Amino acid sequence: MPPEGNTARRGAVLMLFADTDGDGRGELLLTERAHHMRSHPGQVSFPGGMIDEGESPVEAAVREAEEEIGLDPAEIEVFAELPELWLPPSNFAVTPILGYWRHRGEVSVVSPDEVHEIHHVEIDDLLAAENRINVRHPSGWLGPGFLIGPDRDVILWGFTAGIIARLFDFVGWSHEWDTDRVRDLPPYMLQGDATTTADFKPNTRFEE
Numbered sequence: 001m002p003p004e005g006n007t008a009r010r011g012a013v014l015m016l017f018a019d020t021d022g023d024g025r026g027e028l029l030l031t032e033r034a035h036h037m038r039s040h041p042g043q044v045s046f047p048g049g050m051i052d053e054g055e056s057p058v059e060a061a062v063r064e065a066e067e068e069i070g071l072d073p074a075e076i077e078v079f080a081e082l083p084e085l086w087l088p089p090s091n092f093a094v095t096p097i098l099g100y101w102r103h104r105g106e107v108s109v110v111s112p113d114e115v116h117e118i119h120h121v122e123i124d125d126l127l128a129a130e131n132r133i134n135v136r137h138p139s140g141w142l143g144p145g146f147l148i149g150p151d152r153d154v155i156l157w158g159f160t161a162g163i164i165a166r167l168f169d170f171v172g173w174s175h176e177w178d179t180d181r182v183r184d185l186p187p188y189m190l191q192g193d194a195t196t197t198a199d200f201k202p203n204t205r206f207e208e
Helices: 057-069 123-126 158-171
Strands: 011-016 027-031 049-052 077-081 086-089 092-100 115-122 132-137 142-148 155-156 182-184
Touching: 011 057, 011 158, 027 123, 049 057, 049 182, 057 077, 057 092, 057 115, 092 115, 123 142, 123 158, 142 158, 155 158
Parallel strands: 011 092, 132 182
Antiparallel strands: 011 027, 011 049, 027 115, 077 092, 086 092, 132 142, 142 155
């Protein structure tokens, strides 16, 4: 939580779960940050952004998802709000919003300046031991990560991976995996990166 008296900027992200045709636990919607952005290019995150004046965290998360990937707010059900999480390096206080997409509609990259690609990731794939890694930043920071994408060549790490890992642990979904598997971040993800955990920047307004 932000310390008392802190003037952190407020943001919200949408952690959206969707049903699938299979027998698994469904999927999680993620976006990949545009690769040309001046900070944290190519990082995988939840749709989200700054909370505008007069907005609630739920309203902000849903609005940002609509602006970034064309998500229809009428198609989803918001069912929970996690505690606000403070990111000291960038002084953001972020509220993760949990949503449910019973009948998955269509989304697309509406804002290519912010979003490179949309990932519909099977939750069972995220839980699979072969897709779990620890990610090492050049600063020495080490944290949870996941390999996603058709070729498992996209690294999900940082703030977003931390929320996913902790939530899966909390609900009892996590399996044992080789915690000695460590991957260094690829160079394209380090462009303009001066911190280890401030990857919560789904759009450029977080950099103002």
